[in-house]
Amino acid sequence: MSPEEFRAFGKQVVDWVADYLSGVESHPVRSQVRPGEVRAQLPAHPPEQGESFDAVLRDLDDLLMPGVTHWQHPNFFAYFPANASGPSILGDLLSSGLGVQGMVWATSPACTELETVVVDWMAELLGLPEHFRTDAAGGGVIQDSASSAVLVACLAALQRAGGEVAKRGIARRHTLYVSEHTHSSLERAARMTGIGADNVRVVAVDPETLGMDPAHLDALIAEDLAAGAVPTMVCATIGTTSTTAIDPVRAIGEVCRARGIWLHVDAAYAGVAAVCPELRWINDGVAEFADSYCTNAHKWLLTNFDCSLLWLADRGPMIDALSILPEYLRNPATASGEVIDYRDWQVPLGRRFRALKLWSVLRWYGAAGLREHIRAGVGLAQEFAGWVREDPRFELLEPHPLGLVCFWPRFPELSTEEAGERTYRIMESLNESGELYLTHTKVDGRTVLRFAVGSPQTERRHVLAAWKRIQEAVG
Amino acid sequence: MSPEEFRAFGKQVVDWVADYLSGVESHPVRSQVRPGEVRAQLPAHPPEQGESFDAVLRDLDDLLMPGVTHWQHPNFFAYFPANASGPSILGDLLSSGLGVQGMVWATSPACTELETVVVDWMAELLGLPEHFRTDAAGGGVIQDSASSAVLVACLAALQRAGGEVAKRGIARRHTLYVSEHTHSSLERAARMTGIGADNVRVVAVDPETLGMDPAHLDALIAEDLAAGAVPTMVCATIGTTSTTAIDPVRAIGEVCRARGIWLHVDAAYAGVAAVCPELRWINDGVAEFADSYCTNAHKWLLTNFDCSLLWLADRGPMIDALSILPEYLRNPATASGEVIDYRDWQVPLGRRFRALKLWSVLRWYGAAGLREHIRAGVGLAQEFAGWVREDPRFELLEPHPLGLVCFWPRFPELSTEEAGERTYRIMESLNESGELYLTHTKVDGRTVLRFAVGSPQTERRHVLAAWKRIQEAVG
Known part of the structure; x- marks a missing residue:
């Protein structure tokens, strides 16, 4: 495809995306296809001769779109938001167009240096501690996901636990500590x-807050030490996936400090809320105790997947665990020690210029715009929670300080299990309607509905209409 | 950013990318900035108020572009190609615009089903065996990189090796087998x-072909078994990173079969060449012996990073190793067993709609266009090799069947080490000129230059001009 063909088709694709974004509400939120339905309509064999890009767009509309679930739909209240804002899409387009590899500084210096700048900016915006900054012992890096981030943190924790695991392999029993609500x-x-x-x-968790019990953590660690294990990492969660419960990071951190154990803080969804000073309390204890901390710009912060931010208090153990320098990657900049090679901070070797999309988002919205976005989501969620609280047919799970509200219909005549089945069926019927999309979880054996607000497309009218549909469905 | 603002800025960005692609030759190939130079020009703090996207594009031009190394430049002969073609960029833009999560089938069925279709198409295009297809026991999946693919393969191999490693942890000494040229x-x-x-x-490797010695492999395995280890995985490479050497997969596979060891085949760069029937010999033995096989569409196959293809002969051990189903991901489709949930095939949980870019590439170029592209790269590389062979000042490393040519200037008066230093300095001076970009490796202690052809932008005139510059530099 020549640059001029790219220019013409590119503008068609931009129009397609703009039309999609402005008309997303006209689609059923959740795809209504059955398993195999999309695949059955696609040719079994690849084309022998090339086709026009018009044919691609036509098949996208006719064959693929019915199979798409619309994460950018204003009535998408499932899982967590996965915001794909305009500036983010454009930043990603620039990254695709440049097509550079950022595996080491030398392969495209701007890719590395802009990443350093934006992760440091983000640390400042979220009020994270100075020692997470790149010029200190720590530093931040963009990962594809919080899963990869915790894998990297775990490898660093293993390295710090001694025994040269990266070199010699696992030779002792290492233990990790989570709660039932940890991801x-x-x-x-x-x-x-x-x-x-x-x-x-x-x-164990506190039955009220669903947060991890530090005393039980300490008891388990003592038990494992007595049995000869090496307690290696504790994961505290700020905003669990199920219910946005918040583990007591400070108290957990004190246990970790006393025991010499790595503390990873998973704030995948909730962490970005700390752009708002009034929500920064969620990170209490992080500055003093976290060895690593992760939050996803690709959930609630208007940056499309993948853009997960991982910070470390000390990058040393991670680099010891992951750094290998084959001859074909040797270069003067790496040898000088003056540069960062982010390939030593992640699972894969290759890396996209992902900093561009986060940079675009930070420039376009500014700190003020990001705060406004988070506050809008929290505000709508709180309003929704208020409606649930006032309706005697429903029970509300407290607390719900962020954009997720968990609740369930009361079926006093049914057992917990029967009530759970009925709730699940109600949810499925709502989701099948295509009018809104929610997901569920289980808390203490009970099936609970999750209503997550946070898309910039979602307005008060959407939340209100969803609430009315939920009320009708419960009857 | 409203859809209408996106439409307007999107067209500006498309123009920016089209101008970039048509003018890429005007930039120095390798960035000429010094460590810290880009970062020093960027503000230390994030903006408080949002800015226009024009400001982003202006800073991209003024502050970032000097720090970009141009992987799409026709004179980029370093590492391996990382093609970012027009249809791929547009497929990726569609993925960003849709912003769907493909972690499980239910979260966007088309994302999963198109991926199944394109990896099956690719298996057909490359002549890979029937048991790699999704409807058989195996199946393919798009990973971010060959590094992640081999990690997944290794986890599957550990699972198949017994001892329930995923559940119980590593409790024995497991061994992996590579050559010095393995990635x-x-x-x-x-x-x-x-x-x-x-x-x-x-x-050990054969000193002529640089391919792994199957007899030595078998001897090492026997030694490790005798010492009580569990030989777990062999990695054979088709097209090593250093020199595109090809391990004898068939002979290695026979050893693996006899010993019951997982064979992973890393064809990250070279594998896509098998779109050409006349190059399919590189995969000899894969159909009969490979348990897993990886090649990167994001290197030489016109699809921008990240798009690494992993196939398995039997997906069972991988899924046993990686599958966990928390309550919030339970859904009827997963429960029915009728669908694929690709989250069980990879390290992260989340996943982009990456199939769109590969689908766009396959549709736009067709099989015929992809063959033509690979043949053009091989043809230019062979012509370059011919020039090197004819010049008595240079030595050529044989064989060079694909798009990479390795060679070195002769310095008969210097020791191997001194010659290596001189060669490295010559390379650095060429790279510093900004006129072309090559990388090096070491073979048998000797510093060798790598000249990789394969960008669709690279024409015969670019290769010829590069050769003249190299000749001049050697003097």
Whole structure:
């Protein structure tokens, strides 16, 4: 495709995306296709001769779009938001167009240096501590996801735990500590690092706050030490996936400090809320105790996937665990020690110029715009929670300080299990309607609906209409 | 940013990219900035108020572009090509615009089903075996990089090796087998999986072909078994990073089969060449013996990073190693077993709609266009090799069947080490000129220049001009 063909088709694609974004509300939120339906309409064999890009766009509309679930739809209240804002899409387009590889500084210096600038900017915007900045012992890096970030943190923790694991392999029993509400990526990390899922210890939670119990954590650690294990990492969560529960990071951190254990803080969804000073309390204890901290710009911060931010208090153990320098990557800049090679900070070797999209977002919205965006989501969620609280047919899970509201319909005549089944069926019927999309979780055996607000497309009228539909469905 | 603002700025960005692509030759290939130079020009603090996208584009031009190394430049002969073609950039733009999450089928069915279609198409285009297709026991998946692909393969191999590693952790000494030319991602995988770098065994290579010696492999395995280790995975490379050497996959596969060891084939760069029937010999033995196979569409196949293709002969061990289903991801489609959830095939949970860019490339170029592209690169490389061969000042490394040519200037009066230093300095002076960009490697202690052809922008005149500059520099 020549640059001139790219120019013409590119403008068609921009129009397609602009039309999509302005008309997204006309689609059912959740795709209504059945398994295999999209695939069955696509040719079994690749084309022998090239086709026009018009044919691609036509098939996108006719064959693929019915199979798309619309994460940018104003009535998407499922999972967590995955904002793809205009400046982010454009920053990503610039990254695709430049097509540079940022594996080491030398392969495209601006890719590395802009990343350093934007992660430092983000640390400042979120009020994260000075020692997370690149000019200190720590530093930030853009990962593809919070799962990869916790894997990197876990490898650094293993390295710091002694025994030269990266070199010699796992030779002792290492243990990780989570609660039942910690994200499944922690168990994934245990499976991937050779620690093993059986060595993930599940700490009890406070039944009111659903936060991890520091006393039980300490007791488990003592038990594991007595059994000869090496307690290696604790994961505290700020805003769990199920319910946005907040673990008591400070109290957990004191246990970790006393025991010499790595503290990873997973704030994948909630962390970006700290752009608002009035929400910065969620990070209490992070500055003093976190060895690593992760939050996803690609959830609630208007930056499209993938853009997960990982900071470390000390980058040394991570680099010891991950750095290898084959001959074909040797270069004067790396040898000088004056530059960062972010390939030593992540699982893959290659890396896109992902900083461009975050930079575009930060420039376009500014700190003030980001605060306004977060506050709008929190405000709508609080209003929704108020409506739930006032309706005697529903029970509301407290607290709900951010953009997620968890609640359930009361079925006093049914057992917990039957009520759960009925709730699940109600949710499925709402989701099948295409009018809105929610997901569920379980809390203490009970099936609970999750209503996550945070898309810039979502206005008060959408939240109100969704609430009315939920009320009708419960009857 | 409203859809209408996106429409207007989007067209500006498309113009920017089109102008960039048509004018890329006017830039120095390799950035000429010094460490810290880009960062020093960027503000230390994020903006408080939002700015126009014009300001972003202006700073991109003025502050960032001097720090960009131009991987799409026709005189980029370094590393391997990283093609970012027009249809790929547009497919990626559609993915950004849709902003869907493909972690499970249910979160956007088209994202999963198009991926299944394109990886099956690719298996057909490359002549890969039927059991790599999704409807068989195996299947393909798009990963971010060959490094992540080999990590996934290694986790599957550990699972198949017994001992329930994912559940119980590493409890025995597992060994991996590579040659000195295997990509560093294998040692990374050993470091990340708890196997440990010390348990990566380096098999000798044939001094002529630089391919792994199967007899030595078998001897090392026997030695490790006798010492009580669990030989777990062999990595054979088709097209090493240093020199595109090709390991004898068939003979290695026979050893693996007899010993019951997982064979991963890393064809990251070279594998896509098999779109051309006359180059399909590179994959000899893959159909019969490979448990997993990886090639990167994001290197030589006109698809921008990230788009690495991993196939498995049997997806079972991988899914056993990686699958976890938390409550908030439960859904009827997953429960039915009728769908693929690609999150169980990769390190992260989240995933972009990456199939769109590969689909756009396959549609636009067709099989015929892709063959033509690969043949053009091979043809130019062979012509370049011919010029080197004819010039008595240079030595050519044989064979060079693909798009990479390795060679070195003869300095008969110098020791190998001195000659290596002189060669490195010559390379650096060429790279500093901004006129072309090459990289180096070491073969048998000798510093060797790598000249990689494969960008669609590179024409015969560019290769000829580069050769003249190299000749001049050697004097």
